[in-house]
Amino acid sequence: MNKRADFPADLRRSAFWMPYTANRQFKAAPRLLVRAEGMHYWTADGRQVLDGQAGLWCVNAGHCRPKIVAAVQKQVAEMDFAPTFNMGHPIAFEFAERLAAIAPERFSRVFFTNSGSESADTALKIALAYHRARGEGQRIRLIGRERGYHGVNFGGMAVGGIPANRKAFGPGVAGVDHIRHTHDLQRNSFSKGQPQHGAEFADDLERVCTLHDPSTIAAVIVEPVAGSAGVLVPPQGYLQRLREICSKHGILLIFDEVITGFGRLGQPFASQRFGVMPDLFTVAKGMTNGTVPMGAVFAKDSIYDAFMDAPEGIELFHGYTYSGHPLACAAGIATLDTYADEGLLTRTQSLEKHFEDCLHALKGSRHVVDIRNCGLMGAVELEPRPGAPGKRAYEAFLKIFEAGVLIRWTGDILAFSPPLIVEKAQIERIFDTIREALKTVQ
Numbered sequence: 001m002n003k004r005a006d007f008p009a010d011l012r013r014s015a016f017w018m019p020y021t022a023n024r025q026f027k028a029a030p031r032l033l034v035r036a037e038g039m040h041y042w043t044a045d046g047r048q049v050l051d052g053q054a055g056l057w058c059v060n061a062g063h064c065r066p067k068i069v070a071a072v073q074k075q076v077a078e079m080d081f082a083p084t085f086n087m088g089h090p091i092a093f094e095f096a097e098r099l100a101a102i103a104p105e106r107f108s109r110v111f112f113t114n115s116g117s118e119s120a121d122t123a124l125k126i127a128l129a130y131h132r133a134r135g136e137g138q139r140i141r142l143i144g145r146e147r148g149y150h151g152v153n154f155g156g157m158a159v160g161g162i163p164a165n166r167k168a169f170g171p172g173v174a175g176v177d178h179i180r181h182t183h184d185l186q187r188n189s190f191s192k193g194q195p196q197h198g199a200e201f202a203d204d205l206e207r208v209c210t211l212h213d214p215s216t217i218a219a220v221i222v223e224p225v226a227g228s229a230g231v232l233v234p235p236q237g238y239l240q241r242l243r244e245i246c247s248k249h250g251i252l253l254i255f256d257e258v259i260t261g262f263g264r265l266g267q268p269f270a271s272q273r274f275g276v277m278p279d280l281f282t283v284a285k286g287m288t289n290g291t292v293p294m295g296a297v298f299a300k301d302s303i304y305d306a307f308m309d310a311p312e313g314i315e316l317f318h319g320y321t322y323s324g325h326p327l328a329c330a331a332g333i334a335t336l337d338t339y340a341d342e343g344l345l346t347r348t349q350s351l352e353k354h355f356e357d358c359l360h361a362l363k364g365s366r367h368v369v370d371i372r373n374c375g376l377m378g379a380v381e382l383e384p385r386p387g388a389p390g391k392r393a394y395e396a397f398l399k400i401f402e403a404g405v406l407i408r409w410t411g412d413i414l415a416f417s418p419p420l421i422v423e424k425a426q427i428e429r430i431f432d433t434i435r436e437a438l439k440t441v442q
């Protein structure tokens, strides 16, 4: 028996204020994970659980991979921490090079953060400072999208578009506006891959440009595929159109690739899959396989160069104590090695069709009003229970977990993102479990 299973019997008075969790509900009936390996977790009571959400969209190579574990162990014994403000350590430079090597062409600069939230705020700040460095300091507006998620810090929250994440926290950052989301259940329900209708939703950016004057807008930030809002796949032509409008008005386009980065869509990054290049993009999660917290912003050379044209001195007054933390860099390099050894950054291509077939076979299951997918991201949207939004999906999530599969629920949506090492039989198991659970959810 794993010793760590000896948790206090009653967590209701626990000191741990849990994030994004109904604390009272959870602590009254906890679900504790104590061990992980490959595609599986083990619970405190010894049950094996198949991981259908890659931890939290992050463990792309599966759990406790030997190379990553060994690299972190070695690094922590060799040098636990060293600053990157006015000092450096080789491993941070090495990791940045390795990242640039898999990035799209001309994205050869990497700014390290510690999370997706910090990456979003860093990218927004770089965009503002970039325009100012070029003499366009009037570009102070930031545009997000309804149903977008860019983490929980003030910048990311402000451009984010999920109402519950915003409503308790005041006006946030000034000068922010949003374009409409891309979800169109009426025209696009049960689409496989990119939906056919909705490229014109990108034109909403023209409306916002007219309203504010485009020369006041610094950047537009979107997730190539919205994850947290329930896997909203961009309609065909939508991202291309958004790119065109940004270019026309001199607005920077930021892709938030915190979920889509590192192979989730069958290419290292979503920009490569969709053939649309942003000006900046953010990553986190799969960057270190979730092993040590880390994030980053990739910048186009031209953006970095604009800062380097300034007189000698600190070019960007921004950074975190733990930017380029040695343990995170060690984990990240070993993660990239593992991805390369096993071809994981493109493995999704060989699994996507099977994933799609198994997922869409849930059509006709009770309560299901939509199914959507892209790469190894998928979602099933349930009809909300009248007067109790989110309850039905939560109950489904519990039943699916009891049956030995971990998935994500958000609102009335069940979301799936297995590690990229998943086998076809495991994909079948995930969706068979969901089918059975949905039969019993009222």
Ligand SMILES: Cc1ncc(COP(=O)(O)O)c(C=O)c1O
Binding pocket: 114, 115, 116, 117, 118, 120, 149, 150, 151, 152, 223, 227, 228, 256, 257, 258, 259, 284, 285
């Ligand atoms: C697209 C996107 N951006 C940012 C974040 C925030 O990342 P973190 O929780 O590491 O701050 C997330 C987290 O799920 C995300 O999905």
